[in-house]
Amino acid sequence: xxxxxxxxxxxxxxxxxxxxxxxxxxxxxxxxxxxxxxxxxxxxxxxxxxxxxxxxxxxxxxxxxxxxxxxxxxxxxxxxxxxxxxxxxxxxxxxxxxxxxxxxxxxxxxxxxxxxxxxxxxxxxxxxxxxxxxxxxxxxxxxxxxxxxxxxxxxxxxxxxxxxxxxxxxxxxxxxxxxxxxxxxxxxxxxxxxxxxxxxxxxxxxxxxxxxxxxxxxxxxxxxxxxxxxxxxxxxxxxxxxxxxxxxxxxxxxxxxxxxxxxxxxxxxxxxxxxxxxxxxxxxxxxxxxxxxxxxxxxxxxxxxxxxxxxxxxxxxxxx
Amino acid sequence: xxxxxxxxxxxxxxxxxxxxxxxxxxxxxxxxxxxxxxxxxxxxxxxxxxxxxxxxxxxxxxxxxxxxxxxxxxxxxxxxxxxxxxxxxxxxxxxxxxxxxxxxxxxxxxxxxxxxxxxxxxxxxxxxxxxxxxxxxxxxxxxxxxxxxxxxxxxxxxxxxxxxxxxxxxxxxxxxxxxxxxxxxxxxxxxxxxxxxxxxxxxxxxxxxxxxxxxxxxxxxxxxxxxxxxxxxxxxxxxxxxxxxxx
Ligand SMILES: Cc1cc2nc3c(=O)[nH]c(=O)nc-3n(C[C@H](O)[C@H](O)[C@H](O)COP(=O)(O)OP(=O)(O)OC[C@H]3O[C@@H](n4cnc5c(N)ncnc54)[C@H](O)[C@@H]3O)c2cc1C
Ligand SMILES: Nc1ncnc2c1ncn2[C@@H]1O[C@H](COP(=O)(O)O)[C@@H](O)[C@H]1O
Numbered sequence: 102x103x104x105x106x107x108x109x110x111x112x113x114x115x116x117x118x119x120x121x122x123x124x125x126x127x128x129x130x131x132x133x134x135x136x137x138x139x140x141x142x143x144x145x146x147x148x149x150x151x152x153x154x155x156x157x158x159x160x161x162x163x164x165x166x167x168x169x170x171x172x173x174x175x176x177x178x179x180x181x182x183x184x185x186x187x188x189x190x191x192x193x194x195x196x197x198x199x200x201x202x203x204x205x206x207x208x209x210x211x212x213x214x215x216x217x218x219x220x221x222x223x224x225x226x227x228x229x230x231x232x233x234x235x236x237x238x239x240x241x242x243x244x245x246x247x248x249x250x251x252x253x254x255x256x257x258x259x260x261x262x263x264x265x266x267x268x269x270x271x272x273x274x275x276x277x278x279x280x281x282x283x284x285x286x287x288x289x290x291x292x293x294x295x296x297x298x299x300x301x302x303x304x305x306x307x308x309x310x311x312x313x314x315x316x317x318x319x320x321x322x323x324x325x326x327x328x329x330x331x332x333x334x335x336x337x338x339x340x341x342x343x344x345x346x347x348x349x350x351x352x353x354x355x356x357x358x359x360x361x362x363x364x365x366x367x368x369x370x371x372x373x374x375x376x377x378x379x380x381x382x383x384x385x386x387x388x389x390x391x392x393x394x395x396x397x398x399x400x401x402x403x404x405x406x407x408x409x410x411x412x413x414x415x416x417x418x419x420x421x
Numbered sequence: 422x423x424x425x426x427x428x429x430x431x432x433x434x435x436x437x438x439x440x441x442x443x444x445x446x447x448x449x450x451x452x453x454x455x456x457x458x459x460x461x462x463x464x465x466x467x468x469x470x471x472x473x474x475x476x477x478x479x480x481x482x483x484x485x486x487x488x489x490x491x492x493x494x495x496x497x498x499x500x501x502x503x504x505x506x507x508x509x510x511x512x513x514x515x516x517x518x519x520x521x522x523x524x525x526x527x528x529x530x531x532x533x534x535x536x537x538x539x540x541x542x543x544x545x546x547x548x549x550x551x552x553x554x555x556x557x558x559x560x561x562x563x564x565x566x567x568x569x570x571x572x573x574x575x576x577x578x579x580x581x582x583x584x585x586x587x588x589x590x591x592x593x594x595x596x597x598x599x600x601x602x603x604x605x606x607x608x609x610x611x612x613x614x615x616x617x618x619x620x621x622x623x624x625x626x627x628x629x630x631x632x633x634x635x636x637x638x639x640x641x642x643x644x645x646x647x648x649x650x651x652x653x654x655x656x657x658x659x660x661x662x663x664x665x666x667x668x
Contacts, residue, residue: 111581165642205547209554214631402651414658
């Protein structure tokens with residue numbers, strides 16, 4: 102019996118969310134007394150046995166063209182076969198773009214209960230119960246999975262990454278599935294910038310910045326902090342910033358270690374996308390801005406003065 | 422061309438989140454209900470645009486819910502669409518809900534099935550994939566653009582750090598997110614027309630749920646903000662570095 106962990110990789114490079122999922126799956130397997138097996142679909146960069154450091158015993162590398170397919174149904178079929186082969190009782194995904202596409206397809210194919218957006222390990226005293234985020238981070242639900250096979254996809258930045266495990270054994274398998282039905286005609290990389298959902302630190306700004314011409318100071322602060330940039334919805338709607346920076350209820354939901362909100366009022370729909378951040382810093386000239394209620398640290402002041410001083414202070418701290 | 426848009430009812434984005442019955446039920450007292458924004462702004466509006474450009478398109482809406490969902494589905498019909506179905510079930514989990522819609526879709530012969538990216542209350546982001554999996558249809562998730570050409574769907578979907586354009590034959594399930602269309606406001610004519618559009622109540626088929634919510638929980642309240650004077654930014658940086666240890 103085993104816990105399978107689907108390794109999230111973009112263009113062959115393994116993502117941080119995969120390290121979290123591997124750690125989660127390894128800890129869950131230990132709890133259940135079964136094997137923790139990572140699953141790499143298609144070619145991945147680097148030495149797979151090194152993934153043992155996150156606590157998994159074994160890595161299954163699925164070879165063949167289909168393992169690299171762009172059609173999530175093909176990947177779900179491969180995983181269906183793998184579930185049987187590895188006698189899996191639980192499959193762990195990252196609640197990422199790939200996980201959101203594949204996990205529900207596998208759930209339907211195997212009639213396996215799926216909990217998405219999980220934020221902690223299951224408890225097993227009263228059935229198999231997983232804690233997940235609901236109401237856009239404003240609450241949690243404890244969800245019991247009643248099917249024999251259980252699927253969990255975990256929220257990014259919600260599980261501590263293990264260290265110090267020993268090398269995993271690596272096994273290659275070749276599996277086949279039905280032909281893909283989706284054809285990719287064009288791929289566009291929007292940028293090589295840090296992925297917002299993976300970033301430890303996010304510097305975000307809103308309408309208080311007055312116009313796109315003032316984003317230089319936001320980018321500079323983000324730069325010295327090694328942070329990703331984000332924005333509020335009206336900023337993206339007005340095309341001051343690209344759409345993929347829009348965080349909140351209708352944009353991206355993030356959970357960085359540090360979220361710095363500059364000139365953002367803190368509307369409930371904005372908070373819905375950022376309230377899982379560990380530490381929130383708010384810079385706003387209005388002491389009544391609702392964001393201060395959700396913040397850990399705040400400065401009531403003019404962004405145009407505070408931000409350059411912030412950048413200078415971080416530079417000083419880092420000695421650059 | 423026959424399109425089905427899956428519509429869900431969610432609490433208004435500003436609704437107070439609280440629970441009753443020993444934290445096992447969402448407290449609906451005083452809650453305003455809306456069409457899930459992703460379903461309304463992106464999936465439905467794009468479907469209406471397609472129908473506007475190809476008037477022979479048949480556009481149906483469907484929801485799984487009890488009678489209190491009727492005002493929401495009427496509101497959706499006021500934006501556009503020819504008729505609606507309400508599958509009369511208070512769905513216990515996504516699989517049970519998807520199974521209902523999958524039966525309706527199998528019978529209805531739809532070419533294009535649209536869902537929103539996720540519901541803003543349960544945030545499952547799984548219903549489209551479940552429907553596709555149950556009916557063995559191709560699935561394109563988190564689409565930002567959708568066009569129809571040569572009896573195919575041309576769909577742009579989000580990938581890590583970018584986008585890709587996919588082509589797929591019908592029938593297909595697509596989940597819609599921001600970018601696909603711009604929100605619209607229903608006009609008086611639409612509201613009047615919606616009153617007479619057919620809304621058929623369909624009895625559910627038997628399917629046990631695979632999961633159930635045992636309890637809800639609210640996150641612990643924040644300790645309160647620590648304010649730093651605007652001319653003390655270095656102190657903020659020190660606190661982030663030494664107290665919060667996040668810098
Ligand atoms: C269904 C729905 C979904 C939504 N989804 C989202 C979403 O996903 N994300 C989102 O962000 N919004 C969303 N919104 C919109 C949201 O309600 C707010 O309107 C929006 O977040 C406000 O953006 P803002 O804070 O940038 O602008 P404003 O509310 O205009 O706030 C600007 C802030 O900047 C401050 N300021 C001004 N000048 C300065 C200065 N010089 N220095 C410092 N501070 C200054 C002001 O005091 C003010 O607090 C949604 C709304 C609805 C109805
Ligand atoms: N009860 C329902 N009836 C009809 N469609 C639904 C229902 N619940 C969810 N959906 C659709 O599925 C999408 C994703 O929902 P979810 O997977 O629950 O986050 C929503 O945006 C709707 O389009």
